[in-house]
Amino acid sequence: MEDKNISQAVISRLPRYLRYLGELKDSNVERISSQELSELMKVTASQIRQDFNNFGGFGQQGYGYKVSYLYDEIAKILGINKTHHLIIVGAGNLGQALANYMNFERRGFHFKGIFDSNEALYGKKIRDMYVQPMNEMEAFVKENDIDIAVLTIPKTGAVKVAEQLVNCGVKAFWNFAHVDLNVPDDIVVENVHLSDSLMRLSYNITQSYEEKEDK
Amino acid sequence: MEDKNISQAVISRLPRYLRYLGELKDSNVERISSQELSELMKVTASQIRQDFNNFGGFGQQGYGYKVSYLYDEIAKILGINKTHHLIIVGAGNLGQALANYMNFERRGFHFKGIFDSNEALYGKKIRDMYVQPMNEMEAFVKENDIDIAVLTIPKTGAVKVAEQLVNCGVKAFWNFAHVDLNVPDDIVVENVHLSDSLMRLSYNITQSYEEKEDK
DNA sequence: TAGATTGTTAATCGATTAACAATC
DNA sequence: TAGATTGTTAATCGATTAACAATC
Numbered sequence: 001m002e003d004k005n006i007s008q009a010v011i012s013r014l015p016r017y018l019r020y021l022g023e024l025k026d027s028n029v030e031r032i033s034s035q036e037l038s039e040l041m042k043v044t045a046s047q048i049r050q051d052f053n054n055f056g057g058f059g060q061q062g063y064g065y066k067v068s069y070l071y072d073e074i075a076k077i078l079g080i081n082k083t084h085h086l087i088i089v090g091a092g093n094l095g096q097a098l099a100n101y102m103n104f105e106r107r108g109f110h111f112k113g114i115f116d117s118n119e120a121l122y123g124k125k126i127r128d129m130y131v132q133p134m135n136e137m138e139a140f141v142k143e144n145d146i147d148i149a150v151l152t153i154p155k156t157g158a159v160k161v162a163e164q165l166v167n168c169g170v171k172a173f174w175n176f177a178h179v180d181l182n183v184p185d186d187i188v189v190e191n192v193h194l195s196d197s198l199m200r201l202s203y204n205i206t207q208s209y210e211e212k213e214d215k
Numbered sequence: 216m217e218d219k220n221i222s223q224a225v226i227s228r229l230p231r232y233l234r235y236l237g238e239l240k241d242s243n244v245e246r247i248s249s250q251e252l253s254e255l256m257k258v259t260a261s262q263i264r265q266d267f268n269n270f271g272g273f274g275q276q277g278y279g280y281k282v283s284y285l286y287d288e289i290a291k292i293l294g295i296n297k298t299h300h301l302i303i304v305g306a307g308n309l310g311q312a313l314a315n316y317m318n319f320e321r322r323g324f325h326f327k328g329i330f331d332s333n334e335a336l337y338g339k340k341i342r343d344m345y346v347q348p349m350n351e352m353e354a355f356v357k358e359n360d361i362d363i364a365v366l367t368i369p370k371t372g373a374v375k376v377a378e379q380l381v382n383c384g385v386k387a388f389w390n391f392a393h394v395d396l397n398v399p400d401d402i403v404v405e406n407v408h409l410s411d412s413l414m415r416l417s418y419n420i421t422q423s424y425e426e427k428e429d430k
Numbered sequence: 431t432a433g434a435t436t437g438t439t440a441a442t443c444g445a446t447t448a449a450c451a452a453t454c
Numbered sequence: 455t456a457g458a459t460t461g462t463t464a465a466t467c468g469a470t471t472a473a474c475a476a477t478c
Contacts, residue, residue, distance in 0.1 A: 206294030
């Protein structure tokens with residue numbers, strides 16, 4: 001697993017591999033060849049073998065890959081066994097939905113607290129957690145060794161809050177705010193820009209309609 | 216705008232351009248050069264010019280780009296002016312959050328209805344809409360010319376529901392279900408796999424910790 | 431052993447960056 | 455006109471696919 005510089009393109013495909021392998025495991029499939037997996041996932045077998053070989057050989061010539069072993073290895077690469085402490089900043093619709101809907105714990109993310117600047121929400125129970133005021137966030141983050149913050153606040157405050165959190169020791173952001181965070185290079189940021197996604201959808205619909213008209 | 220085959224890499228960057236141009240417009244910046252924009256957005260000026268030129272020339276030699284014109288053109292390319300009729304399928308946490316949180320109307324997406332199979336939710340008011348039972352969905356889609364469905368249902372039902380909706384005339388999916396839809400090639404699917412995103416975050420954190428240990 | 435399939439090298443394809451001529 | 459900056463061609467880089475030798 002001495003992986004140096006794996007491209008983000010490869011990383012982005014790993015969760016999908018994991019999903020398919022999980023399903024195969026559930027269906028009690030023991031072994032699979034890159035050829036079979038490629039037909040299932042609609043990617044080339046070549047790509048599959050290249051991707052896996054970025055991390056060392058998980059297969060066996062003449063046999064293929066053992067599903068459960070491959071699954072475990074990819075899970076390990078993705079760091080799913082590691083434990084992280086996470087807070088949600090912003091207890092609006094989206095923050096609440098993520099708290100309830102994402103199964104954080106299953107992936108080693110321990111949900112430790114949720115914060116909002118809106119007084120009306122203070123003390124509101126979300127999952128088994130009470131919404132706390134923003135001015136208690138700094139102390140909480142330091143005390144509880146929080147390393148990840150989920151940002152579900154409006155873009156106006158997001159950049160500043162992120163800087164504040166970095167100063168308290170937060171190492172990574174799952175950023176739903178529609179803005180680019182301004183954080184040091186060693187801080188990890190995974191952006192989920194839903195409106196960007198919606199615009200891509202919009203573009204592709206427009207395209208597909210125009211193509212039809214052309215005919 | 217006679218664009219043939221623009222790569223998805225380019226398309227994915229357009230919403231970000233639009234965001235920055237919107238901010239520049241709000242700050243009353245009239246013109247900008249690819250050089251200035253590149254410094255602001257931390258991408259190469261070359262890429263910016265290449266990206267824009269996929270759609271024809273929006274700039275002027277010796278001057279740069281007129282912010283408001285460029286903004287409008289990109290908005291047009293993304294099809295933001297077009298009108299679409301949209302339903303949300305799945306009125307759980309995520310479905311409700313999207314209904315309340317996404318400003319669908321601002322991007323030409325008219326939110327027309329929300330459906331769920333859970334009886335307990337029938338009639339519940341979300342935004343200005345009442346949750347309807349799934350068995351009324353087909354008729355509703357046909358009657359109201361729905362062309363987009365947002366899928367916020369568990370993955371178990373998603374594939375079947377998508378097929379059903381395609382048969383009723385739905386042309387595009389914004390898919391939050393953690394599964395690959397099985398739909399014809401001319402149907403547009405934009406996936407938002409939140410748990411994949413969380414795994415990428417997990418991987419990158421693990422990597423960044425390991426790098427530090429190496430030193 | 432023979433057949434199958436990986437791991438890996440080589441070839442191709444596409445996307446990004448650099449360079450510069452066109453032109454406002 | 456001279457200077458600036460685009461639009462576009464050419465060079466480079468990286469990612470994907472193809473091919474095949476290694477080996478189970």
